[in-house]
Amino acid sequence: MFLALAYDPSNYPLNNNEWSFPLVEIIHIAGFALSIGTIVIVDMGLLGWGKRGSAAQLLRETAPWTLAGLVVMLLSGPLIFLSDPNMYLHNQSFRFKMTALLLAILYNYTVHRKVALSGASPGINKVVGVVSLALWVSVVAAGLFIAFV
C-alpha cells in the first residue's frame, strides 16, 4: 500500500523549535501514564491482585482520570504525527500501534467496562484483565518501536 500526503511538514512548528517536539512527547507520555495507568488499576482488580476493592469500584474511581489521560494522549499524539506524516504512515510499527490502539479503546469501553462493572466468573475476569494489559502494553511498545523499525 502506498500512501502519500500533499503536505509539507517543514514549516510545522514542532519541526522548527528544538524544545517543542520533546515537550509534546513528554505530555504524550504523561497522558498515557494517566490513562493506561488507571486502566491497569482496574485490570489488577479484575485479576484479583489488589488487596481491597472490587473492579467495579476501582473503575468508578478511576474512569474520569482515564478519560482525562486519553484526551491528553489523543491530542498530543496527532501533533507528533503531523511532524512527519508520510514517515508514520509507512512505518509498520506505527500502523500496528494504531490498530492496537483502536482495539484497546473499543475494548476498554465495551467488554472491559461491562465485565468490570457487572462482574463475571473469576476466570472470565482474569482473561478480560490479561487481554486489556496485553493490548495496552502493545500500544506502548509499538510506539517506541516506531523509532527502531
Place this chain on the structure above:
Amino acid sequence: MSISETIQSVGFLTDIRESALVYPIIMSTHLACIAVFGGMILMTDLRLLGIAMTDRKVTEVVNQFRTWKRVGFCIMVTMGALLASSEAVKYSTNPFFWAKMSFLMLVAVHAIIFRPRVYNNTAELDRAPALPGTAKLAGALSLIIWLGVLSMGRLIGYYEGPGSPGKPQATLTQPVKVGQLTR
C-alpha cells in the same frame, strides 16, 4: 580506559548495545512500566492531595498500590540500569541523564522525609478531621519529582554530545527516525 568505557565493555552489555532488537525491547519494557505502574503513583499522589479516590481511606489507597509500586520500581530500575550501563560512555556525558539521576535522588529524599510522616502514618491521617498539609505536600512533591524523572528521561534521547561541529553544547536534536523526511 575510563570507567564508563570499562562498564560498557562488559560482554553482555556490549551485546545489548549492539543488538538491533534487545536494546529497543528493554527500552519498551522501561517505557511500559510507566504505563503499567505510573497510574498507581499518580492515584496515590492524587489521593494524598484529596482529589481522587476520596471515598476511600488514605490507608486503603496506599496499601492497595504499595506492593505493586515496588515491583514496578524494581523492573524499571533494572531495565534502566541495563540501558544506561550498555551505553555508559554516551550517558556519562549526557546532562539530561544526570538531571534524571538527580530527580531519582530526590525520590529517595522524599521517601526518607515522608515515609514516617505520611506513608507509614496513614491511620493517623485518616483520623484527622481534614487531610493534613504534610500529606498534601508529599503528594504534590511526588507528582513534581516523578514528572521531572519522566521529562529528563525523554530528553536524554535528544542530547547531541559535546564537540559536534558547529553545534553549541547541550543542544537538542530530533532523534533519528528511519525514513525521515529531509527537512
